[in-house]
Amino acid sequence: MQATNFPMPDLLPALPEIVVLVMACVVLLVEVYSKSRAAGYVLTLLTLLAAAGVTTFTAGPDTAYTFSGMFVDDAMADLLKLMTYLAGIAAVIYSRQYLADRDMFRGEYFALLLFAVLGMMVMISASHFLTLYLGLELLSLALYAMVALQRDSATAVEAAMKYFVLGALASGLLLYGMSMLYGLTGTLELAKMAEALNAGVKSELVLAFGLVFLVAGLGFKLGAAPFHMWVPDVYHGAPTAVTLFIGSAPKLAAFAFAIRLLVDGLQPAHGDWQQMLAVMAVLSLAIGNLAAIMQTNIKRMLAYSTISHMGFLLLGVLTGTFAGYSSALFYVVTYVIMSLGAFGMVLHLSRAGFEAENLDDYRGLNARHPWLAGVMGILMLSMAGLPPFVGFYAKLTILQALVGSGWLWLAVLAVLFSLIGAYYYLRVVKLMYFDTPHAEAMAPAPAGDARLLLSINGLAVLVLGILPQPLMALCAYAMQASLQ
Amino acid sequence: MEFTTVVFYFFAAILLAAGVRVITARNPVHAALALVLAFFTAAGLWMLLEAEFLAITLVLVYVGAVMVLFLFVVMMLDINIERMRQGFWDYLPIAGLVAGLMVVEMVMVLGGERFGLVAPEPKPADYSNTRELGLLLYTEYVYPFEIAAVILLVAIVAAIALTLRRRPGVKWMDPARQVKVTHEGRIRMVNLKPQKPESKTE
Numbered sequence: 086m087q088a089t090n091f092p093m094p095d096l097l098p099a100l101p102e103i104v105v106l107v108m109a110c111v112v113l114l115v116e117v118y119s120k121s122r123a124a125g126y127v128l129t130l131l132t133l134l135a136a137a138g139v140t141t142f143t144a145g146p147d148t149a150y151t152f153s154g155m156f157v158d159d160a161m162a163d164l165l166k167l168m169t170y171l172a173g174i175a176a177v178i179y180s181r182q183y184l185a186d187r188d189m190f191r192g193e194y195f196a197l198l199l200f201a202v203l204g205m206m207v208m209i210s211a212s213h214f215l216t217l218y219l220g221l222e223l224l225s226l227a228l229y230a231m232v233a234l235q236r237d238s239a240t241a242v243e244a245a246m247k248y249f250v251l252g253a254l255a256s257g258l259l260l261y262g263m264s265m266l267y268g269l270t271g272t273l274e275l276a277k278m279a280e281a282l283n284a285g286v287k288s289e290l291v292l293a294f295g296l297v298f299l300v301a302g303l304g305f306k307l308g309a310a311p312f313h314m315w316v317p318d319v320y321h322g323a324p325t326a327v328t329l330f331i332g333s334a335p336k337l338a339a340f341a342f343a344i345r346l347l348v349d350g351l352q353p354a355h356g357d358w359q360q361m362l363a364v365m366a367v368l369s370l371a372i373g374n375l376a377a378i379m380q381t382n383i384k385r386m387l388a389y390s391t392i393s394h395m396g397f398l399l400l401g402v403l404t405g406t407f408a409g410y411s412s413a414l415f416y417v418v419t420y421v422i423m424s425l426g427a428f429g430m431v432l433h434l435s436r437a438g439f440e441a442e443n444l445d446d447y448r449g450l451n452a453r454h455p456w457l458a459g460v461m462g463i464l465m466l467s468m469a470g471l472p473p474f475v476g477f478y479a480k481l482t483i484l485q486a487l488v489g490s491g492w493l494w495l496a497v498l499a500v501l502f503s504l505i506g507a508y509y510y511l512r513v514v515k516l517m518y519f520d521t522p523h524a525e526a527m528a529p530a531p532a533g534d535a536r537l538l539l540s541i542n543g544l545a546v547l548v549l550g551i552l553p554q555p556l557m558a559l560c561a562y563a564m565q566a567s568l569q
Numbered sequence: 570m571e572f573t574t575v576v577f578y579f580f581a582a583i584l585l586a587a588g589v590r591v592i593t594a595r596n597p598v599h600a601a602l603a604l605v606l607a608f609f610t611a612a613g614l615w616m617l618l619e620a621e622f623l624a625i626t627l628v629l630v631y632v633g634a635v636m637v638l639f640l641f642v643v644m645m646l647d648i649n650i651e652r653m654r655q656g657f658w659d660y661l662p663i664a665g666l667v668a669g670l671m672v673v674e675m676v677m678v679l680g681g682e683r684f685g686l687v688a689p690e691p692k693p694a695d696y697s698n699t700r701e702l703g704l705l706l707y708t709e710y711v712y713p714f715e716i717a718a719v720i721l722l723v724a725i726v727a728a729i730a731l732t733l734r735r736r737p738g739v740k741w742m743d744p745a746r747q748v749k750v751t752h753e754g755r756i757r758m759v760n761l762k763p764q765k766p767e768s769k770t771e
């Protein structure tokens with residue numbers, strides 16, 4: 086027997102993951118034995134808070150690798166993980182009433198949510214192709230199940246099926262691309278891959294071939310055109326509580342995925358992927374903004390708006406400059422905050438047996454609930470990118486980064502499409518403020534906690550818009566510390 | 570031509586034929602059986618690559634467990650093939666075009682010389698593939714290994730959450746409560762005073 090001298094991996098950097106994993110199992114078990122339905126809900130909130138505490142405690146500018154270089158804990162990971170917990174907490178609180186009304190307020194929902202959060206954390210902290218892929222699968226599998234959890238709804242099951250089939254296809258594409266790059270460089274570790282690519286590869290053709298598959302898989306996961314077909318159907322068909330979750334936190338993980346893959350691992354091939362991202366970004370901006378105009382369902386409209394926002398995100402990444410990356414990080418963080426608020430409002434206005442998902446349901450909202458209409462107005466104007474809301478600064482920094490790296494025509498296109506996009510956001514505002522409501526008045530669900538959180542969410546968009554500097558500086562700092 | 574090359578082409582030809590059969594077979598049972606054949610020949614190819622552990626696992630897990638379950642499911646579900654095949658011929662031209670393009674690209678790109686690969690030296694006879702894999706899996710790759718375990722757990726949770734359903738009005742028994750039953754729960758002892766029946770014939 087040959088002895089192996091394998092050092093025990095340092096577990097401290099992975100402590101948040103361990104906490105979330107253990108607590109997800111606890112939530113599953115508690116659900117079996119507890120009579121109270123609220124146990125899972127409370128435990129999930131506590132878990133996310135505890136994980137946030139641990140992540141804050143271990144956060145720092147240093148980059149720590151563990152598990153044989155497969156796990157990385159850097160400043161970007163800390164920031165994105167904290168945002169993920171925040172999105173998870175908001176998703177849980179917003180959806181409490183909705184889930185209870187629809188008999189989905191069960192331990193499995195919360196356990197799956199925690200597993201999805203774990204998958205995102207694994208993706209965010211991955212420094213190896215294997216962990217990137219496994220984190221993605223963990224996240225996706227939990228999300229497929231959450232979409233299908235409302236079994237009696239035909240649209241939910243159909244959405245889950247579409248999501249599953251296209252997600253599996255995208256995973257196949259990703260794996261195929263990864264196998265090409267593995268064959269080319271002989272390593273799966275992102276840092277070593279960058280070194281190997283820097284040292285020169287045997288065949289540029291294979292590199293481009295593998296990259297195409299990788300970028301296509303990434304496009305699927307981000308929901309960027311031309312790989313966006315699943316986004317509207319899934320957002321529309323899934324229960325709104327699940328749509329809220331899918332539309333928020335996984336975007337953070339997808340951003341981390343893009344940065345880890347393209348920047349940490351494939352920065353030397355920057356010239357190759359830059360053009361692919363440019364095509365995807367322009368298509369996403371065009372399709373997202375133009376198709377959103379025609380929607381009458383607010384969930385579908387927000388889905389197309391997501392596609393266009395992902396296009397903006399790609400614009401930041403494709404510059405290949407530090408300013409571009411940190412502005413993309415700022416963009417995704419603010420987008421998640423806005424998206425949480427918008428879907429939270431759709432949830433809040435729904436009640437048992439009624440989904441506030443048609444644009445017509447928002448007609449004259451101001452006459453009945455001026456405060457909610459005000460919050461929704463702030464969120465819509467911010468998504469449209471109007472000052473003084475935070476969405477304006479998010480778009481502005483991306484445009485600055487684009488112009489700074491010489492992509493003037495892309496910046497002009499982005500502005501044009503944003504102008505077109507402003508139409509459908511402003512239409513919601515117009516419906517709320519200037520149209521008369523339908524005879525059947527809409528009563529919001531009597532959930533005080535969600536209402537408070539919605540107000541905080543809307544005000545956060547306003548306050549961050551007036552004082553964007555601290556968050557921007559934090560994003561730039563995190564990027565600086567992790568990219569070196 | 571060396572013997573191993575002959576074996577390789579033999580297995581490869583059967584693998585390709587079986588793969589084509591999987592997607593062209595009209596009967597899903599035939600398709601599943603063709604897939605079993607494909608797995609067997611793929612295992613043979615892996616054997617040639619000296620990946621004995623993987624080859625045996627492929628046969629044991631995929632042929633032995635997964636495909637058998639799959640056959641059960643296929644036989645139990647009455648799948649209407651004709652309905653599922655609708656549109657096959659409509660999409661064939663464009664699908665054929667895309668597939669043809671992919672084949673051309675792959676022929677251009679793939680090949681050992683592009684990856685700078687050289688065939689490794691054959692390992693000695695006492696070299697244990699399984700042992701080496703185990704050593705790596707539980708040390709260096711322990712983190713992905715654990716995540717894979719969590720993924721399986723999520724799959725179980727999802728499968729149960731999506732299929733377990735308590736229908737109201739169905740008569741079922743809870744074995745735990747059956748076991749815990751005591752005589753107090755079954756019979757009620759009533760202390761009745763002896764009474765003299767009232768005579769009606771008076």
